[in-house]
Amino acid sequence: MEAPAMSATGTITMTMREVDRFKAIQDVVDGRLTPTRAAERFGLTTRQIRRRAARLREHGSEGLVSGKRARPGNYRPQAATANHALSA
Template sequence: MAATERITMTMRELDRFKVIQDVADGRLKPWRAAERLRLTTRQVRRLVGRLREHGPEGLVSRRRSKPSNNQLDAVTADRALSII
């Protein structure tokens, strides 16, 4: 018996999963999915490949729980706060 694993998805990611699943199952054309998701057909093909390779967790944002690239380092932030 395989253990089930929980995946946290936003509503937007869940909608994306449903559309990409329909494309993977052949119920929806990639160009129609691209229109619905406001993506290119190439990106839809990439998402279908990621879904087939990694399952639903492949469609979850990889940036989740990571710091922003636009953050100030601690020294600069402290200096700015001391000036203010």
Template sequence: MHRTALVTLNMRELDRLKVIQAVVDMGLKPGRAAERLGLTVRQIERLVIRYRESGAGGLASRKRGGPGNRRLDPGAADRALSIIRDRYADFGPTLACEKFWECHGIRLAKETVRKLMTDAGLWIPRRQRPPKVYQPRARRSCLGELIQIDGSDHRWFEDRAPACTLLVYVDDATSRRMMRHFTQTRLPRHRWPSDPARSRSPPHSFRIE
């Protein structure tokens, strides 16, 4: 009688358990069991032996709970981390992974490199980074010190003319619209107009959005 223990089986292993129990307890032929599970008769016989020796636990994967095939041994992990510290400490995991293969002939999974760098404090996962704080830019203090230019592409004249860009010039200090005009490009290529009636002198600087 098997000692009671907690056994974890996945869906495939549960299907195997039902069929192997039928072989042992209900006389299901190994050949029929092999057809149901897509295995050979010899594999069924091995599963029956394991079930009789260990119960349901004998059908659980023997690799479960052990180190994965892709896990680096400690020596290889130490060598990889040494290379990262010496040459790629300021790289991201993806680029460091590419450099391992290009420059050292070492093929590592990106997630392996990411874990090595994270554990060593060389990389901070995005979800753990503090949010960026953007300070609002202070407005200029004087009219004409900075003019911001914004463009909007549209068929402003419908079918009467080709599509063009409306450029709007806004003073940064006062939010006042200084000028508007149409052009074929977002880059302003005209001279700032002289307007003696309004004493409008050329702005000190422009900013194109």
């Protein structure tokens, strides 16, 4: 599945946690921080850090934003079930 194309003037909404991770991953990409130190800082593995650094190189900052944003949860009840439960 491909990431959606974004224009140069598009807006990306990030949480403060995502911004903090973006800065650290950017430091890893730029060589100012080792993947091991970044992994320790966020409680991740070095493999996860390397994968996120590769995603940052390929997709830019939007590659680090959660893909689950604005999508319903997996365990959300169906509308009919929710209405039935609320009417009882």
